[in-house]
Amino acid sequence: MELFKMAKEAMAMRSKMSDMDKKLKAHIIDTEYKGIKIQVNAKNEFLSFSIPEDLLKESKTKIEKLILSAFEAAGKKAQNVMAEEAKKLTGTMKIPGL
16 A cells, blocks of 8 residues: 555656646746846747847957856846745655755
């Protein structure tokens, strides 16, 4: 009987993980960093990217640094949302990698 209970719990967790995955994909995060606009979902999938015209007048090195910083900021926001959702799902359980 214990094995059946574990299998049932695993199936329920799998369903919750699938729901969380859908929720993360649907959660859109807009980030702006020094005029650079990036849109990601909470799964850290990049959806759009925009650079203002005046930034293109800057040096290549400066533009590259700003773009990298903008992507890092967007990625951190997405990771924070993902961590909060995982926390809701797992509660007090300690699951490696989440």
